[in-house]
Amino acid sequence: MPEPTFVTLGPSGTCHENAVGRYLEFQGLAGARIVLVDDLLEEGLELVRSEPNTFLVQCSAHVQVHLVTERYHDEVFVIDTFIYPTRELALLVRTDRPRPRSLGIVAATRGYTDLSHWETLIDEPSKPVVARKLLAGSYDAGLTHHHYAQEHPDVLRVQELYGNVDTTWLVYGTRKRFKGEVIGQRAPWLFTDRHGDPPGDPARTDVQLQGAL
Numbered sequence: 001m002p003e004p005t006f007v008t009l010g011p012s013g014t015c016h017e018n019a020v021g022r023y024l025e026f027q028g029l030a031g032a033r034i035v036l037v038d039d040l041l042e043e044g045l046e047l048v049r050s051e052p053n054t055f056l057v058q059c060s061a062h063v064q065v066h067l068v069t070e071r072y073h074d075e076v077f078v079i080d081t082f083i084y085p086t087r088e089l090a091l092l093v094r095t096d097r098p099r100p101r102s103l104g105i106v107a108a109t110r111g112y113t114d115l116s117h118w119e120t121l122i123d124e125p126s127k128p129v130v131a132r133k134l135l136a137g138s139y140d141a142g143l144t145h146h147h148y149a150q151e152h153p154d155v156l157r158v159q160e161l162y163g164n165v166d167t168t169w170l171v172y173g174t175r176k177r178f179k180g181e182v183i184g185q186r187a188p189w190l191f192t193d194r195h196g197d198p199p200g201d202p203a204r205t206d207v208q209l210q211g212a213l
Contacts, residue, residue: 003031005054007044009062010036013128013145015086019169020057023082038125041067048076048172055079056172061108068172077178080171089127090146091160092134100140104130109143112162 006024009016017036024032037043041064044056049072056076058068069078091113093100102120106127115121120139124130127144134142135155146163149156177183 002053003033004029005033005035005047005051006057007035007037007040007047007054008057009040009044009059009126010038011126011128012036014126016057016059016126018087019059019082019084022084023057023169023171026082040064041071044068045071045076045172048174054173058170058172059108060168060170063107065170069170076172076174077176078170079173079175079177082169082171083166084169085164085166087127088146088164089143089162090149090158091141091143091162092131092146092149092156093141093159094134094137095155095157097140102139102141104133104139104142104144106130106143112143113160 006020008014008020014036017034020034024030024034035047037047040056040058040062044058045068048054048056056068058065060081068076089109089112101118102122103115103118104122104124105115106125107123109127118141122133122139124133130142130144131148133139134144135148135152141159146158146161149158
């Protein structure tokens with residue numbers, strides 16, 4: 001069996017790539033390979049189906065979640081989930097555009113800002129693409145990673161800072177894991193009035209809770 005391959009959204013620098021890297025560290029998969037694709041449905045899902053020991057990781061906010069989950073529902077399954085934040089996000093505006101009117105944005109990030117302020121919205125596949133085109137002057141502003149403003153302070157300024165936002169990630173594979181019982185982390189302390197860190201080791205361990213979904 002070849003070392004596992006994990007397919008996720010590119011290009012390099014996406015929140016997807018960052019989250020997958022940390023997930024592989026968490027799982028102790030030092031030999032695993034990360035493959036970046038432009039489209040998780042048409043490219044990524046097909047790789048999972050055609051290449052042995054290949055998995056797909058997708059943010060739960062991604063607009064194609066239902067399509068990836070449904071297209072080959074009897075061949076490719078959700079086998080794991082995890083929580084990890086996005087890279088630091090911000091609304092960046094070009095310093096040479098005193099009255100910005102156009103905004104480059106990824107569909108999954110449309111909830112962060114009031115879009116009614118913009119005359120033109122340009123959808124892009126990923127936040128690094130937004131940054132690249134924003135730096136090239138393709139539009140006046142972009143919702144992307146904060147570090148681009150830090151790296152290009154003469155070109156970009158921060159209009160709104162959102163920071164690192166906790167989100168969930170779906171892991172898909174061809175070997176069905178669900179067997180009729182809930183798979184998850186038992187953490188009843190989350191639902192009490194107690195505060196502070198969870199008791200014991202905070203690292204995730206999967207447990208099965210009796211009863212069907």
